[in-house]
Amino acid sequence: MTKFIFVTGGVLSSLGKGITSASIATILKQSGLRVSMLKIDPYLNVDPGTMSPLEHGEVFVTADGAETDLDIGHYERFIDATLSAQNNFTTGQVYQSVIKREREGGYLGKTIQVIPHVVDEIKNRVLNAGEGFDFLIVELGGTVGDIEGLPFMEAIRELRHDLPKTNTMNIHVTLIPYIAAAGELKTKPSQHSVQELRRIGITPHMLVCRTEQPLPKDLKRKLAMSCDVNYDAVIECGDAASIYQVPLNFIKEGILNPISNHFNIKLKPNMDKWSTLVKHIILPQHEVNIAFVGKYLDLKESYKSLTEALTHAGAHLNTKININWCDSERIEDVGAYEVIGNSDAVLVAGGFGHRGVEGKLKAIQYARENKIPYLGICLGMQLSIVEYCRNVLELEDANSVEFNADAKNPVIYLIDEFIDQSGEKQLRTHESPMGGTMRLGEYPFEPKEGTNLKKAYGNDDIYYERHRHRYEANPKYKGALEKAGMIISGESNGLIEAVEIEDHPWFVGVQFHPEFTSHLETPNPIILEFVNQATKNI
Structure with missing residues (x-):
């Protein structure tokens, strides 16, 4: 009993x-x-x-x-x-x-x-x-x-x-x-x-x-x-x-x-x-500085799973994680270098709403152009696609429909539109009482061979991660992105789950929330590898 x-x-x-x-x-x-x-x-x-x-x-x-x-x-x-x-x-x-x-x-x-x-x-x-x-x-x-x-x-x-x-x-x-x-x-x-x-x-x-x-x-x-x-x-x-x-x-x-x-x-x-592991957290042998770009910095509990996931990775690498809290709205005002400084890696977290988005885009551009290890999560992945479309594909009006419903190049669009176009009904979605459909919970994804994503996750063909979002990368732009050097490194039933950049040492964006599956004894693979890359950049 x-x-x-x-x-x-x-x-x-x-x-x-x-x-x-x-x-x-x-x-x-x-x-x-x-x-x-x-x-x-x-x-x-x-x-x-x-x-x-x-x-x-x-x-x-x-x-x-x-x-x-x-x-x-x-x-x-x-x-x-x-x-x-x-x-x-x-x-x-x-x-x-x-x-x-x-x-x-x-x-x-x-x-x-x-x-x-x-x-x-x-x-x-x-x-x-x-x-x-x-x-x-x-x-x-x-x-x-x-x-x-x-x-x-x-x-x-x-x-x-x-x-x-x-x-x-x-x-x-x-x-x-x-x-x-x-x-x-x-x-x-x-x-x-x-x-x-x-x-x-x-x-x-x-x-x-x-x-x-x-x-x-x-x-x-x-x-x-x-x-x-x-x-x-x-x-x-x-x-x-x-x-x-x-x-x-x-x-x-x-x-x-x-x-x-x-x-x-x-x-x-x-x-x-x-x-x-606790000894490695309290008395680590190494340390790295990670620029954490977000907009809820007044209450860091908003990112609790993500900061704990960084701690888990640090414990397994015997490395102290110094988080440089970077207000994305301040980046809009003074520029990315002024705020991000000499950080060893850049992390752009998820979030909802337009506030602070332009600052996140500047942070992504800074990490991409300066070859700094980058991890984008949920909105952080979506914005990496927006930034790439604007500055590499030269689609100046590229945007997410979350921020501009009338965007001429909606590179990020609503889940509902994917379901309507593909007829895919296998998504576990949730109708919010406030309106809109959310993709919630665990889904499988397949990493592409030879990518940083595949190297991080290992030898299995299918992996599972958790989601919480309303918007998806528009597969209409997949061909143009790949031709311009952005790798679609993970997919799930036709949905883009992860992206990387061909000529960058380590630039990964994931649509899922890897922090939700990170535990002290079993850190999440992609976050562990992100911190590992940050240590190499010291």
Whole structure:
């Protein structure tokens, strides 16, 4: 029977529940157990797909095309697993399911209430996510006391009664603030948070204490006594040099004992490879400077998977990645050289909307003309085609229909137009409630022999990567591009998946998002090779 660990948060948000959950899952998986994870988001949005990156950070896309919370990305990166839509659900999805069932007569005319109907829907989703695994780590978003979190707290409380007591564990992540004026760490906020949790009917079995100062033994005893947890289950969690160091820190803190004792199992995680990679992140032998060109630089969480993918590649190459954050709008004002400077490689990330596009085009031109290693992702690939058409094919009006619907040379066009022209119906597309069709999730692609793409990915004929976009490269221009020296190095059912430049040492654009499949232990091949090329350019 699956064992469940429920992770809640107290005092305030952004304490690192996601990293805590992923770290515990990593320890269990490295102990040889089958582990999966679930993130519950109490907001009313059905999913983050329509949220602004500035509001919510990155939207992480799973292999089956679900737009999910960015914590799902952390989960995959830590436990080296492929998760799906069932590993993340929201209040919006829960109520949507309950109302749909009510409209279809599924409740046989009963009055629909939060208890039991909404809570039962939550419990069923949790149990389904845990099927076939030894452990399911369940992270509840928000903070204890949030009104929107109450149905989920009730579901956690009820599951403790539905399942054997030895099969559920509650871990509470809380803040121990340091008051500089008094020179003291304060436990009272955590005590109140646990009191609120117990008032709801949930007693934590472990406290993970986020703190900027080491916790003295007497303070740990005070927390253990006042919060009714065992002394060895008060786990100190200070800031780490890398998020991937947290599982190692937890083991040093003695987290294995309370988990082993609670579930009556022996945990002997093999962290040798993990420790080596973390050492390469914290104390690398080499370093490179990568110009990261984007427009959401005020909130770097918008690019979380991509920055983590660079870290993974750096860990395997024993190289520190220094990211030169380049505002594409500033490039428009002062030019590419002024902003990109002496970077060893240039990366143009994905995005939506016209803002900052001309700056990205200038950055691409700079990388192409100066033979600097270049990787363009999604919009970064599309713009590399636009730039090549304008400056090499001399099609001055070449553009994407995203930015000019009446472009005379629409080298990038809508997915709908591809489907209409080709009759291809095998695309897994998603009709957005805001309008437009998106290509979401994992698709196969075939790399061309002899290309940088093929060298990076290896010997297999077909590979799979994830997508999240509305626009495609127009195959009408394929012949002209190839004649002018742009290689179409990857295709998928007639769609252009990757491009390269013949007379450039390493210039690759990919329509997919390789960062979504990068994990610490298994970095994405094309990003790994991009960083490798950057090291050669030092």
